[in-house]
């Protein structure tokens with residue numbers, strides 16, 4: 001029998017994260033103060049994040065040790081398996097080898113617990129008593145609730161109202177771990193109150209929820225804010241995914257020709273991809289990197305590479321990134337975790353420098369492929385993850401035409417067991433494909449700050 005699960009023991013877990021900043025083809029453009037448009041120093045972020053995280057945000061060391069307290073918690077579900085999707089290969093009748101790194105085995109059901117654990121740890125160490133955050137589909141809120149409960153920190157989650165209504169079990173999950181869940185926009189903040197005054201039926205957006213969480217943080221005592229994607233330190237914490245996967249691909253006796261992942265803010269894909277990217281930037285490997293996004297929120301494929309705010313109220317520093325504009329309100333597609341207007345600076349720069357490519361798919365074709373994957377492999381992927389799956393399957397189909405036995409590795413960022421409403425909608429033919437219209441993109445891009 002052929003081996004299809006590539007496993008590491010607890011002792012094989014990487015002891016450091018990989019920081020790509022010093023290895024990038026050129027330095028990231030600095031974050032700017034939204035008012036003065038001048039580069040900000042680390043101190044400007046001190047109201048939001050503990051200093052250890054701010055240092056990681058700008059660190060020039062390639063290896064950053066993972067604290068033992070964090071490794072102890074990682075050991076609850078890490079190292080995660082790499083699996084070979086042998087039955088999918090057979091179903092597609094492809095000579096390609098398809099592997100996936102399974103991040104769905106964490107307690108929160110996705111990769112997000114990797115950074116939630118680290119962020120909660122550094123906050124605890126710094127004396128933080130309470131953390132505020134936002135959540136879209138609920139995955140980040142769930143992960144942070146678990147991490148906060150492990151370190152005894154209070155947690156308040158501003159949940160985009162439409163998800164709060166559509167995903168009651170994600171809400172319950174956060175409450176099980178002791179978090180307080182507030183539908184956003186809310187009357188608990190000035191910004192939310194203002195939004196509701198203008199539009200009492202507003203169903204919210206990630207940009208609005210971020211503004212509320214930040215306002216709550218800066219106006220409360222002993223409180224800090226936490227972000228589940230986009231920022232350099234978040235991507236750093238996720239690199240344990242790719243560092244493990246590199247060892248596991250060695251166990252499998254191969255090296256990926258393709259490394260694929262879905263992108264919302266870019267963290268799960270960066271986690272898998274960056275350790276392999278190092279081999280391309282520094283070791284001459286020819287790997288193809290593909291970031292996959294929804295047509296309904298085509299940040300890299302149709303957005304602009306420019307400085308923009310991270311939130312709707314323009315409170316965050318300006319970051320250079322691919323963006324659809326901070327006033328972008330995404331259509332209610334089901335891949336909730338992929339609906340952010342911006343993109344991690346690191347991923348944006350790698351795309352801009354052509355080290356990485358991006359593709360965008362419609363949701364009906366994504367679900368069609370997710371169904372094939374589920375029936376082949378016996379596991380239901382999250383709608384976000386299904387974007388990566390479709391890209392991997394498209395490469396495998398191409399291999400069938402050319403007869404090339406390429407090795408494909410993608411990140412299985414999370415399972416879909418809280419997303420059955422989305423599968424329901426697909427199965428009953430109620431999912432609509434939505435292409436964010438070019439003129440609306442241009443309209444939203446008019447609001448970009450002038451720097």
Ligand SMILES: *Cc1c(COP(=O)(O)O)cnc(C)c1O
Pocket residue numbers: 110111112139140228229230262263264265266267268269337338382384385413414415
């Ligand atoms: C949040 C989420 C994503 C998207 O976020 P990234 O920061 O781009 O990783 C993708 N998949 C799952 C399962 C998620 O929960």
